[in-house]
Each structure stands twice: as C-alpha cells, then as structure tokens.
Amino acid sequence: MEWRKNEYLITDDKSRVQLDVVHRLLAAxxxxxxxxxxxxxxxxxxxxxxxxxxxxxxxxxGRAVTDSATFTWVADIVVEPEFRGAGLGQWIMECLVAHPAIKGTQMVLQIRDAQGLYEKFGFSGNSALMNTNVTGL
Incomplete structure (x- = not known):
C-alpha cells in the first residue's frame, strides 16, 4: 500500500526499505x-x-509485528531529526493503525517518551501501552 501527502510518501513495500538508513536512524x-x-x-x-x-x-x-488477527506490536517509529515536528510520525501511526493487516487487532508498544503522539491513537501509560479502541477481539 502507499499513502501520499504533499511531497511525502509512506509505503509498506519492504523492497523499498533503505536498510542502511533505517539502521542509522535506529542507531540514534x-x-x-x-x-x-x-x-x-x-x-x-x-x-x-x-x-x-x-x-x-x-x-x-515504523513497523508492526502482528498475527493479523488479534495482536500487533508497534515498534521503531522514527523520523529524521530535520523533519520532526511536522506531524510525520503521527502520519506513520495513522497509516499503521489503518493498515488492513493490523486494523482491529489489539495494539501494544513500549516507550519512554512521545506519550502525546501515542495517546492520540488510544494508548495510555508508558510501559506496554495498549490501544483501548480495539474491536472484534
């Protein structure tokens, strides 16, 4: 799937992942x-x-580990520092939670920061956060 917003694109096509870039982003x-x-x-x-x-x-x-039926682990949401503050991390999350392979599953994540971003998607707390807006379980 692909999503476009102005000059930006999000894709779930793994063949397009620039592994060196992802490694560098996560290393920081x-x-x-x-x-x-x-x-x-x-x-x-x-x-x-x-x-x-x-x-x-x-x-x-960003990535999701899922069984596509009941459970999804949300992980590694990261944006280049020079592009932060423009809502791009939120957009990644919007695309993730709406993805057909994930939508409707119970979502969890674990963080120490950015609680405000994840609260917009129904998560609360900061240790094994859980989406409370899940249906179909």
Missing amino acids: TYWGSRRPREIVDSMVAGSICFSLYCGSRQIGF
Whole structure:
C-alpha cells in the first residue's frame, strides 16, 4: 500500500526499505542503538514496515509485528531529526493503525517518551501501552 501527502510518501513495500538508513536512524535512538545491521535486516523481513520518503530519500520508518488477527506490536517509529515536528510520525501511526493487516487487532508498544503522539491513537501509560479502541477481539 502507499499513502501520499504533499511531497511525502509512506509505503509498506519492504523492497523499498533503505536498510542502511533505517539502521542509522535506529542507531540514534535509545531503544535501537545497540542493534547490529544484521538484526535490522532480520526485523524488517519479519515485520510490516512503513517507510517514509521525501522524494527518493527515506526520512522515516515504523513497523508492526502482528498475527493479523488479534495482536500487533508497534515498534521503531522514527523520523529524521530535520523533519520532526511536522506531524510525520503521527502520519506513520495513522497509516499503521489503518493498515488492513493490523486494523482491529489489539495494539501494544513500549516507550519512554512521545506519550502525546501515542495517546492520540488510544494508548495510555508508558510501559506496554495498549490501544483501548480495539474491536472484534
């Protein structure tokens, strides 16, 4: 699937993930700083990925690990520092929660920051956050 907004594009096409970019973005975070490149390759292969582009440049990433029936783990939502504050992380989340393979599952995540972003999607707290707007379980 693809979503467009102005000059930005989000795609779930794993073949378009720029693995070096994702590795670098995650290496700059508190949660992904110790992940070797091989681990990033493996996690991308086993996830539904949401790659954010400005033109041909990948500037963001997010992923979901799911059984597509009852459970989804939301992980690794990250945007290049120079593009933050423009609502792009929120847009990644909007695309993620609306994705047909994920929609309607119970969603969880674990964070230490950005609670305001995730509260907009029904998450609360900061340790194993749970979407309370889930239907069909």
